Amino acid sequence: MAVIHEKEIALLTYYLKGLGLGAGLIVAIGSQNAHVLRMGLQRQHVALTVLVCIVCETLLIAAGVAGVGAAIERQPLLVDLARWGGASFLAWYGLRAWRSAFAPQALQARASAQLNLRQALLTVLAVTLLNPHVYLDTVLLLGTVGAQQGPQQKWWFAAGAMSAALVWFTLLGFGARLLSHWFVKPAAWRMLDGVIGAVMLLLAATLILQPG
Template sequence: MLAFYLKGLGLGAGLIVAIGSQNAHVLRMGLLRQHVGLTVLTCIVCETLLITAGIAGIGTLIERSPLMLNAARWGGAIFLAWYGLRAWKAAFGAGSLQASSGAPLTVRQALLTVLAVTWLNPHVYLDTVVLLGAVGGQQGPDGKWWFALGAVSAACAWFSLIGFGARLLSPWFAKPSAWRLLDGAVGTIMLALALTLALQAG
């Protein structure tokens, strides 16, 4: 079961670490020390719901159909390869995350904002529901839930890290070179997983 857990952990981490609106928001709130606990917890709960829904629904549907299972493997391999190449491309960019100052948010504003950057982001459905659901569905009746646990663990660890550790990491995260290294690592993980799926489909 450890292999399924680690596979979910690796894929979940690779998908969630990539720079996006949700990560940028969590990091910003951490740097400003505003509603960090609420922001981190909300992200974790949302990711858990999305991952579970994907693996319980789409995963079950896919594992019952050999045709859909093979299509999911090839589709996942192609998407992961594209994702990995995109991450490598970003690794050569000059962008970095900045935490701008501003008026403190109320609890309601903070909650609505983090819900918006999570649920209104179309990539979250592709990453968690479709991709993780499809790959999770290939792990078998028991393996898929260990895979899900690994993916959820990655979300918990990452959001906690960038939320609560933002103050300590702010000098490092402000450097474009740090995100280049991060994107490079993400690209390597994604391409390795893409190769694994392609070999399984073949």
């Protein structure tokens, strides 16, 4: 019984390690979190947005731990394509946010620009999968650390990281409405759009300027 108890504690340790590292990477502000926050504040397709983010993160974590990250790292062309394609998308997204920030009648325009189900799905997929940071952090970094934990332990590590994604995106998407009373004024929306635009452009710049 004591041996079984010690084994369970050891596996829990790997789970908590994955939970901590996963939370540290996922909670950091970026394009995906900014989009989930925006959709939560606007109350547009929140469940769909949160679900897609959780599913994508779960699959990417599993792929990284299974060894896909190491395989991608050995293909410089794929890394470069992801880098430049992601930088272009992030720059476009950032400039669009700044355009909204400086547009007159921001709230009225935003209210009429509702996304349909297909548009919401494609947008969250693009924000998630066209950002190279998701592969660098989730697939390469988490995958590399997870693969070092051992054949059984690495999946407990992965489960912890997946749990972090589940909890974070659920809280961010459905909890955003608690902040909605701050966004009844156009100035608050313009400030949010300005911050989002700055984050996106900064991420794009870091991708372009980082060593090849």
